[in-house]
Amino acid sequence: MTRPPRGVGAAGRVVPPGSALGVIGGGQLGRMFALTARRMGYRVHTFSPEEDSPTGQVADVEVTASYEDLDALKTFAGGVDVVTFEYENVPIEAVDALEALAPVRPSGVALHTAQQRAREKTFLADRGVPIAPFAGAATLDELWEGVARVGTPAVIKTAAFGYDGKGQHIAATPADVEQIWTAIGHQEAVVEKYVSLQAEVSVVAARGLDGGIAAYAPFENRHRHNILDVATAPAAVTPAVAAQAAEITRTVLDELQYVGVLCVEFFVSTEGELLVNELVPRPHNSGHLTFDAAVTSQFEQQVRAVCGLPLGSPEIPRPAAMANLLGELWEDGEPNWAAACRFADVKLHLYGKTEPAPGRKMGHLTAVGRTAQDALERVIAARDALLI
Ligand SMILES: Nc1ncnc2c1ncn2[C@@H]1O[C@H](COP(=O)(O)OP(=O)(O)O)[C@@H](O)[C@H]1O
Numbered sequence: 001m002t003r004p005p006r007g008v009g010a011a012g013r014v015v016p017p018g019s020a021l022g023v024i025g026g027g028q029l030g031r032m033f034a035l036t037a038r039r040m041g042y043r044v045h046t047f048s049p050e051e052d053s054p055t056g057q058v059a060d061v062e063v064t065a066s067y068e069d070l071d072a073l074k075t076f077a078g079g080v081d082v083v084t085f086e087y088e089n090v091p092i093e094a095v096d097a098l099e100a101l102a103p104v105r106p107s108g109v110a111l112h113t114a115q116q117r118a119r120e121k122t123f124l125a126d127r128g129v130p131i132a133p134f135a136g137a138a139t140l141d142e143l144w145e146g147v148a149r150v151g152t153p154a155v156i157k158t159a160a161f162g163y164d165g166k167g168q169h170i171a172a173t174p175a176d177v178e179q180i181w182t183a184i185g186h187q188e189a190v191v192e193k194y195v196s197l198q199a200e201v202s203v204v205a206a207r208g209l210d211g212g213i214a215a216y217a218p219f220e221n222r223h224r225h226n227i228l229d230v231a232t233a234p235a236a237v238t239p240a241v242a243a244q245a246a247e248i249t250r251t252v253l254d255e256l257q258y259v260g261v262l263c264v265e266f267f268v269s270t271e272g273e274l275l276v277n278e279l280v281p282r283p284h285n286s287g288h289l290t291f292d293a294a295v296t297s298q299f300e301q302q303v304r305a306v307c308g309l310p311l312g313s314p315e316i317p318r319p320a321a322m323a324n325l326l327g328e329l330w331e332d333g334e335p336n337w338a339a340a341c342r343f344a345d346v347k348l349h350l351y352g353k354t355e356p357a358p359g360r361k362m363g364h365l366t367a368v369g370r371t372a373q374d375a376l377e378r379v380i381a382a383r384d385a386l387l388i
């Protein structure tokens, strides 16, 4: 009997260490992906419109060009063994250009589904996944109808390219609709019922080339001004809710034939109902804590998945927490790093441009603890100390 060549399994050829991984986007998630990939022996090429990007600073190759520059994208794809994303809101033409020259994981189909809220919600509803009542609206009349249908208060979101709550407005009464239509610049929108929230949780999961799935237990997320502020693991939800969230995540991954890391954001309503809020086709900020606290981080899972390697253990042996550090921390000058580092077991993650580039710095703190609450108190105390 002849042995198959080494490294060729049922799912195809493994992209082995030493290969070049292309990451689209230059932000913090790409930076953590690059740090991990390089630890594992890979080369990392990054493509973004920014120079000296957080990812570019730690990559082997930084390409600076527009996501509309199809020639630059093709050259980039030609120089790597597989392409993945840390930023998903790239034009679909960009993904098509990449797919012509290299394996792209997750696929353009998965990205396309998650890029536009109406498409994403239709995809979920068609598969029986519970979501808040919604309506798509491309005109002011449709927006009126949508608000009438889902009822007030309603959340109106621009359909495409939203993140960190940008392009989101609450219609407390139907009388608010016209002004919101103006505020969003007459763009296509979705109307969603405003959900009275008990909690928000996320499931970050990886699906490999062979269809294997590894999911972290749900994280619990708290937002401030619609931006993730803190995350804790594990979430304080019942085992039944955690199991349902994992099951929904599995359905989404399988239906999309997904390869890579995906996050499903959920609402837990005050009635205890689990609803999907949105899909994020990349590692997620709530998963930052996996970098220090999990057996296998979400970034390592992304490397493993897109390279056709077996997935690692998603176990998080001790409760953990993450606190975001946003640009406002730098408003009155450099934060007090020494004071935060006095919390000896709190890990600091920072990324941003070197001086002078105000407003372009971000980071987060992580810690493990006896309980999630204990870990949370630690990262919050360290974050407070930054302003002492
Ligand atoms: N329908 C809703 N009901 C209640 N809160 C909402 C609703 N939609 C969004 N939010 C709040 O705003 C946050 C950001 O909304 P999301 O749709 O996830 O946008 P983004 O793409 O900016 O992350 C959510 O995590 C939640 O806190």
Ligand SMILES: [Mg+2]
Pocket: 164, 265, 278
């Ligand atoms: Mg969100």
